[in-house]
Amino acid sequence: MSKFKIAPSILSANFAKLGQEITDVLASGADIIHFDVMDNHYVPNLTIGPLVCEAIRPLTDAMIDVHLMVKPVDRIIPDFAKAGANMITFHPEASEHIDRTIGLIKECGCKAGMVFNPGTPLNYLDHVLEKLDMVLIMSVNPGFGGQSFIPEALNKLRTVRKMIDATGKDIWLEVDGGVKVNNIAEIARAGADTFVAGSAVYGAGKDSDPHRYETVIAAMRAELAKA
Ligand SMILES: O=C(CO)[C@H](O)[C@H](O)COP(=O)(O)O
Numbered sequence: 001m002s003k004f005k006i007a008p009s010i011l012s013a014n015f016a017k018l019g020q021e022i023t024d025v026l027a028s029g030a031d032i033i034h035f036d037v038m039d040n041h042y043v044p045n046l047t048i049g050p051l052v053c054e055a056i057r058p059l060t061d062a063m064i065d066v067h068l069m070v071k072p073v074d075r076i077i078p079d080f081a082k083a084g085a086n087m088i089t090f091h092p093e094a095s096e097h098i099d100r101t102i103g104l105i106k107e108c109g110c111k112a113g114m115v116f117n118p119g120t121p122l123n124y125l126d127h128v129l130e131k132l133d134m135v136l137i138m139s140v141n142p143g144f145g146g147q148s149f150i151p152e153a154l155n156k157l158r159t160v161r162k163m164i165d166a167t168g169k170d171i172w173l174e175v176d177g178g179v180k181v182n183n184i185a186e187i188a189r190a191g192a193d194t195f196v197a198g199s200a201v202y203g204a205g206k207d208s209d210p211h212r213y214e215t216v217i218a219a220m221r222a223e224l225a226k227a
Protein backbone atom coordinates (compact mmCIF):
# COMPACT_ATOMS: atom_id res chain seq x y z
CA MET A 1 0.00 0.00 0.00
CA SER A 2 1.34 3.44 -0.87
CA LYS A 3 1.77 6.16 1.75
CA PHE A 4 -1.46 7.74 0.52
CA LYS A 5 -4.57 5.60 0.90
CA ILE A 6 -7.92 6.29 -0.74
CA ALA A 7 -11.01 5.13 1.12
CA PRO A 8 -14.32 5.51 -0.76
CA SER A 9 -17.25 5.96 1.61
CA ILE A 10 -20.05 3.58 0.68
CA LEU A 11 -22.49 6.13 2.10
CA SER A 12 -22.71 7.52 -1.45
CA ALA A 13 -22.82 4.13 -3.20
CA ASN A 14 -25.92 2.72 -4.86
CA PHE A 15 -27.25 0.52 -2.05
CA ALA A 16 -29.36 -1.49 -4.48
CA LYS A 17 -26.11 -2.99 -5.79
CA LEU A 18 -23.77 -2.48 -2.85
CA GLY A 19 -21.59 -5.56 -3.40
CA GLN A 20 -20.86 -4.55 -6.98
CA GLU A 21 -20.18 -0.96 -5.93
CA ILE A 22 -17.56 -2.21 -3.46
CA THR A 23 -15.80 -4.59 -5.83
CA ASP A 24 -15.86 -1.89 -8.53
CA VAL A 25 -14.08 0.79 -6.45
CA LEU A 26 -11.47 -1.70 -5.27
CA ALA A 27 -10.86 -2.90 -8.83
CA SER A 28 -10.55 0.79 -9.77
CA GLY A 29 -7.65 1.43 -7.39
CA ALA A 30 -9.22 2.17 -4.00
CA ASP A 31 -7.33 0.87 -0.95
CA ILE A 32 -9.91 0.82 1.85
CA ILE A 33 -13.70 0.64 2.23
CA HIS A 34 -15.03 3.37 4.55
CA PHE A 35 -18.22 2.23 6.26
CA ASP A 36 -20.33 4.98 7.90
CA VAL A 37 -22.54 3.89 10.76
CA MET A 38 -25.14 6.49 11.85
CA ASP A 39 -27.68 5.96 14.62
CA ASN A 40 -30.22 8.82 14.29
CA HIS A 41 -29.20 9.88 17.79
CA TYR A 42 -25.55 10.92 17.84
CA VAL A 43 -26.07 12.15 14.26
CA PRO A 44 -29.34 12.96 12.47
CA ASN A 45 -29.23 10.09 10.00
CA LEU A 46 -29.61 6.32 10.02
CA THR A 47 -27.47 4.02 7.90
CA ILE A 48 -26.12 0.49 8.15
CA GLY A 49 -25.04 -1.94 10.87
CA PRO A 50 -23.02 -5.12 11.47
CA LEU A 51 -25.24 -7.29 9.24
CA VAL A 52 -24.18 -5.28 6.21
CA CYS A 53 -20.52 -5.40 7.27
CA GLU A 54 -20.77 -9.19 7.59
CA ALA A 55 -22.40 -9.44 4.16
CA ILE A 56 -19.65 -7.48 2.40
CA ARG A 57 -16.71 -9.02 4.29
CA PRO A 58 -16.34 -12.05 1.94
CA LEU A 59 -16.09 -9.76 -1.08
CA THR A 60 -12.61 -8.48 -0.31
CA ASP A 61 -9.48 -8.68 1.82
CA ALA A 62 -9.24 -4.88 1.75
CA MET A 63 -9.52 -3.04 5.04
CA ILE A 64 -13.05 -2.22 6.17
CA ASP A 65 -12.79 1.06 8.09
CA VAL A 66 -15.90 1.34 10.27
CA HIS A 67 -16.69 4.93 11.30
CA LEU A 68 -19.07 4.71 14.24
CA MET A 69 -21.33 7.73 14.67
CA VAL A 70 -23.18 5.93 17.44
CA LYS A 71 -23.84 6.89 21.09
CA PRO A 72 -23.24 5.09 23.37
CA VAL A 73 -20.61 3.39 21.27
CA ASP A 74 -19.13 0.51 23.31
CA ARG A 75 -22.00 -1.97 23.01
CA ILE A 76 -21.82 -2.19 19.21
CA ILE A 77 -18.02 -2.56 18.94
CA PRO A 78 -17.81 -6.36 19.46
CA ASP A 79 -20.59 -6.85 16.90
CA PHE A 80 -18.61 -5.00 14.24
CA ALA A 81 -15.44 -6.87 15.13
CA LYS A 82 -17.30 -10.18 14.66
CA ALA A 83 -18.71 -8.86 11.39
CA GLY A 84 -15.18 -8.43 10.00
CA ALA A 85 -14.26 -4.79 10.61
CA ASN A 86 -10.50 -4.13 10.54
CA MET A 87 -10.43 -0.55 11.79
CA ILE A 88 -13.03 0.89 14.16
CA THR A 89 -13.18 4.62 14.81
CA PHE A 90 -15.32 6.39 17.38
CA HIS A 91 -16.14 9.94 18.47
CA PRO A 92 -14.93 10.82 21.99
CA GLU A 93 -18.27 12.55 22.75
CA ALA A 94 -19.98 9.19 22.21
CA SER A 95 -17.84 7.34 24.75
CA GLU A 96 -18.05 7.54 28.53
CA HIS A 97 -14.42 6.41 28.95
CA ILE A 98 -12.27 6.88 25.90
CA ASP A 99 -9.32 4.83 27.13
CA ARG A 100 -11.70 1.94 27.83
CA THR A 101 -13.25 2.23 24.36
CA ILE A 102 -9.81 2.13 22.71
CA GLY A 103 -8.94 -0.95 24.79
CA LEU A 104 -12.21 -2.64 23.87
CA ILE A 105 -11.62 -2.13 20.13
CA LYS A 106 -8.13 -3.63 20.45
CA GLU A 107 -9.28 -6.54 22.63
CA CYS A 108 -11.74 -7.32 19.84
CA GLY A 109 -8.78 -7.63 17.44
CA CYS A 110 -9.30 -4.41 15.49
CA LYS A 111 -7.25 -1.30 14.92
CA ALA A 112 -8.54 1.71 16.84
CA GLY A 113 -9.10 5.28 15.73
CA MET A 114 -10.57 8.39 17.30
CA VAL A 115 -12.61 10.92 15.30
CA PHE A 116 -12.67 14.70 15.74
CA ASN A 117 -15.63 16.76 14.57
CA PRO A 118 -14.85 20.27 13.32
CA GLY A 119 -15.64 21.69 16.78
CA THR A 120 -14.08 18.93 18.88
CA PRO A 121 -10.87 19.94 20.67
CA LEU A 122 -7.75 17.90 20.15
CA ASN A 123 -7.05 17.56 23.87
CA TYR A 124 -8.94 14.28 23.80
CA LEU A 125 -5.66 12.97 22.34
CA ASP A 126 -3.79 13.75 25.57
CA HIS A 127 -2.62 10.54 27.23
CA VAL A 128 -4.09 8.23 24.57
CA LEU A 129 -2.54 9.21 21.22
CA GLU A 130 0.12 6.50 21.36
CA LYS A 131 -2.57 3.83 21.86
CA LEU A 132 -4.31 4.78 18.62
CA ASP A 133 -3.71 3.37 15.15
CA MET A 134 -5.46 6.28 13.46
CA VAL A 135 -6.72 9.79 14.07
CA LEU A 136 -9.64 10.85 11.87
CA ILE A 137 -10.24 14.55 11.32
CA MET A 138 -13.74 15.38 10.14
CA SER A 139 -13.78 18.15 7.57
CA VAL A 140 -17.60 18.33 7.67
CA ASN A 141 -20.02 17.95 10.54
CA PRO A 142 -20.95 14.28 10.66
CA GLY A 143 -24.25 12.89 9.42
CA PHE A 144 -24.39 13.30 5.67
CA GLY A 145 -22.36 12.78 2.53
CA GLY A 146 -21.96 15.47 -0.10
CA GLN A 147 -21.16 18.42 2.20
CA SER A 148 -18.45 21.03 1.54
CA PHE A 149 -14.96 20.77 3.00
CA ILE A 150 -14.47 23.06 6.04
CA PRO A 151 -11.05 24.72 5.47
CA GLU A 152 -10.21 25.00 9.20
CA ALA A 153 -9.68 21.23 9.07
CA LEU A 154 -6.34 21.95 7.38
CA ASN A 155 -4.98 23.65 10.52
CA LYS A 156 -6.18 20.75 12.62
CA LEU A 157 -4.46 18.28 10.31
CA ARG A 158 -1.19 20.23 10.54
CA THR A 159 -1.39 20.17 14.34
CA VAL A 160 -2.16 16.46 14.53
CA ARG A 161 0.58 15.64 11.99
CA LYS A 162 3.13 17.26 14.30
CA MET A 163 1.73 15.39 17.31
CA ILE A 164 1.88 12.06 15.47
CA ASP A 165 5.40 12.68 14.16
CA ALA A 166 6.53 13.45 17.71
CA THR A 167 5.43 9.96 18.82
CA GLY A 168 7.63 8.28 16.19
CA LYS A 169 4.80 5.77 15.65
CA ASP A 170 3.00 4.77 12.48
CA ILE A 171 -0.36 6.34 13.35
CA TRP A 172 -2.50 7.05 10.29
CA LEU A 173 -4.07 10.47 9.81
CA GLU A 174 -7.36 10.24 7.97
CA VAL A 175 -9.60 13.04 6.71
CA ASP A 176 -13.32 12.67 6.06
CA GLY A 177 -15.73 15.04 4.37
CA GLY A 178 -15.75 17.03 1.15
CA VAL A 179 -12.53 15.51 -0.21
CA LYS A 180 -12.37 16.05 -3.99
CA VAL A 181 -9.82 15.89 -6.80
CA ASN A 182 -9.35 19.66 -6.59
CA ASN A 183 -8.49 19.80 -2.86
CA ILE A 184 -6.83 16.45 -2.12
CA ALA A 185 -3.27 17.71 -2.75
CA GLU A 186 -3.68 20.61 -0.33
CA ILE A 187 -5.13 18.23 2.27
CA ALA A 188 -2.17 15.89 1.81
CA ARG A 189 0.25 18.79 2.27
CA ALA A 190 -1.48 19.53 5.58
CA GLY A 191 -0.48 16.05 6.73
CA ALA A 192 -3.29 13.61 5.91
CA ASP A 193 -2.29 10.20 4.54
CA THR A 194 -5.71 8.53 4.29
CA PHE A 195 -8.54 10.14 2.36
CA VAL A 196 -12.21 9.27 2.68
CA ALA A 197 -14.14 10.28 -0.42
CA GLY A 198 -17.80 9.42 -0.81
CA SER A 199 -19.64 11.67 -3.23
CA ALA A 200 -16.43 12.48 -5.14
CA VAL A 201 -15.95 8.80 -6.03
CA TYR A 202 -19.46 7.36 -6.18
CA GLY A 203 -20.88 10.50 -7.77
CA ALA A 204 -18.21 10.72 -10.46
CA GLY A 205 -19.05 10.61 -14.15
CA LYS A 206 -22.05 9.04 -15.80
CA ASP A 207 -23.49 5.71 -14.66
CA SER A 208 -23.05 4.50 -18.23
CA ASP A 209 -19.25 5.00 -18.02
CA PRO A 210 -17.69 1.76 -16.69
CA HIS A 211 -14.37 3.58 -16.05
CA ARG A 212 -15.77 6.43 -13.95
CA TYR A 213 -14.35 5.19 -10.63
CA GLU A 214 -10.98 4.40 -12.17
CA THR A 215 -10.85 7.87 -13.71
CA VAL A 216 -11.57 9.76 -10.50
CA ILE A 217 -9.29 7.61 -8.33
CA ALA A 218 -6.46 8.01 -10.86
CA ALA A 219 -7.05 11.78 -10.87
CA MET A 220 -6.81 11.80 -7.06
CA ARG A 221 -3.57 9.79 -7.19
CA ALA A 222 -2.13 12.19 -9.78
CA GLU A 223 -2.90 15.10 -7.46
CA LEU A 224 -1.39 13.24 -4.50
CA ALA A 225 1.79 12.63 -6.51
CA LYS A 226 2.19 16.43 -6.72
CA ALA A 227 1.60 16.97 -2.98
O1 LIG B 1 -18.63 10.35 7.80
C1 LIG B 1 -19.19 10.86 6.86
C2 LIG B 1 -20.30 11.83 7.08
O2 LIG B 1 -20.58 11.91 8.43
C3 LIG B 1 -18.80 10.46 5.45
O3 LIG B 1 -17.75 9.53 5.51
C4 LIG B 1 -18.39 11.64 4.59
O4 LIG B 1 -19.29 12.69 4.61
C5 LIG B 1 -18.07 11.19 3.18
O5 LIG B 1 -18.85 11.79 2.24
P1 LIG B 1 -18.34 12.96 1.24
O6 LIG B 1 -17.00 12.52 0.71
O7 LIG B 1 -19.42 12.98 0.21
O8 LIG B 1 -18.25 14.22 2.04
Ligand SMILES: [Fe+2]
Binding pocket: 009, 034, 035, 036, 067, 176, 196
Ligand atom coordinates in the same frame (compact mmCIF):
# COMPACT_ATOMS: atom_id res chain seq x y z
FE1 LIG C 1 -17.17 8.77 7.59
